[in-house]
Amino acid sequence: MRGKKILVTGGTGQVARPVAEALAADNEVWCLGRFGDPAARKALEEAGARTVIWDMSTDDLEDLPRDFTHVLHSAVHRGDGKDFDRTARVNAVGTARLMTHCCAAEAFLYVSSGVVYNRADRMHRYREDDPLGGAAPWLPTYPVAKLSAEGVVRGLAEALSLPAVIARLNIAYGPYGHGGVPMILFNQMHRGQACSVPRGGQNYCNLLHTDDVVRQVPLLWAAAQAPARVVNWGGDEEVGMTDLLEHMSALTGVPLRLDRGDYSRETAVFDHDVRRGLIGDCSVGWRAGIARTLAELFEEYRDRIDAYAAAHAAE
Numbered sequence: 001m002r003g004k005k006i007l008v009t010g011g012t013g014q015v016a017r018p019v020a021e022a023l024a025a026d027n028e029v030w031c032l033g034r035f036g037d038p039a040a041r042k043a044l045e046e047a048g049a050r051t052v053i054w055d056m057s058t059d060d061l062e063d064l065p066r067d068f069t070h071v072l073h074s075a076v077h078r079g080d081g082k083d084f085d086r087t088a089r090v091n092a093v094g095t096a097r098l099m100t101h102c103c104a105a106e107a108f109l110y111v112s113s114g115v116v117y118n119r120a121d122r123m124h125r126y127r128e129d130d131p132l133g134g135a136a137p138w139l140p141t142y143p144v145a146k147l148s149a150e151g152v153v154r155g156l157a158e159a160l161s162l163p164a165v166i167a168r169l170n171i172a173y174g175p176y177g178h179g180g181v182p183m184i185l186f187n188q189m190h191r192g193q194a195c196s197v198p199r200g201g202q203n204y205c206n207l208l209h210t211d212d213v214v215r216q217v218p219l220l221w222a223a224a225q226a227p228a229r230v231v232n233w234g235g236d237e238e239v240g241m242t243d244l245l246e247h248m249s250a251l252t253g254v255p256l257r258l259d260r261g262d263y264s265r266e267t268a269v270f271d272h273d274v275r276r277g278l279i280g281d282c283s284v285g286w287r288a289g290i291a292r293t294l295a296e297l298f299e300e301y302r303d304r305i306d307a308y309a310a311a312h313a314a315e
């Protein structure tokens, strides 16, 4: 993608930062956010992106140009688990401000989440038209944040004839920000804490490396339409969360303690038909992607991970 004028929210985050940095090489990229992390802001600017302070809970966009061709809306106010009213308002109003301001754009991409599905069955492959109304015991406001914003995207895509895509992301990971759920879990292992897993069986997800996120964002923009298109966005493979923890332990030698109980942070697997039809397959396999991410984020394990990769190269 070249020569476009692109607006990115959530540019300091794990998902959108690598996209903004990559696109800034050949496009005019503007990133909006509060920039509580000055290092992330500096890295974005060094990559060639402009940064503008914008708090979506309070600020309008009056002083911003209107001629953006593409919008990636990745910012989220997840809430504190109790502030349902505020969470719904912040995400809905922020999304509405962006869409009305950029109503002439070629494409608007909203990064949603699989948390919106009513996830009753661990092994079900969720389709885009499956029942909504997900619960998230670990952060009850989060599904409200995503569903409120999805509603705005659907409404304004049609009302403004603004081509839009709602991409329901599974679990993204890679060497940016907090590194994604796999790296959060590895940090837990690193601190000697047990990882919660189900009493029987394991949870499954579709891990998506940020290299694929970067490559697929322009493809998703190309699929935008009004009414908004909804697409599940995850990696091709179904990854057991316990298998993931064991793989990270084998790669690094960090011992794994499992806490088999009634509570574990549930995940979900997607049906990929819509995504495959629109943007094709992913390119990063989860075992290699996790090894690379750990080596990038935890330098002390690099030699061991390289040795493991060499020993298992033929598998």
Ligand code: NDP
Binding pocket: 009, 010, 011, 012, 013, 014, 015, 016, 032, 033, 034, 035, 036, 037, 054, 055, 056, 057, 073, 074, 075, 076, 077, 111, 112, 113, 114, 146, 168, 169, 170, 171, 172, 173, 177, 178, 180, 181
């Ligand atoms: P992060 O937690 O890493 O980043 C959140 C981003 O939101 C930050 O860039 C932050 O910017 C911005 N933000 C938060 N509040 C505000 C605000 N009031 N005003 C402006 N910006 C704000 O998120 P991720 O990168 O992990 O997630 C990106 C998107 O993907 C989110 O919409 C999330 O729901 C979705 N998603 C992510 C998944 C994942 O695996 N990571 C899985 C499924 C969905 P700043 O602090 O600078 O303001």
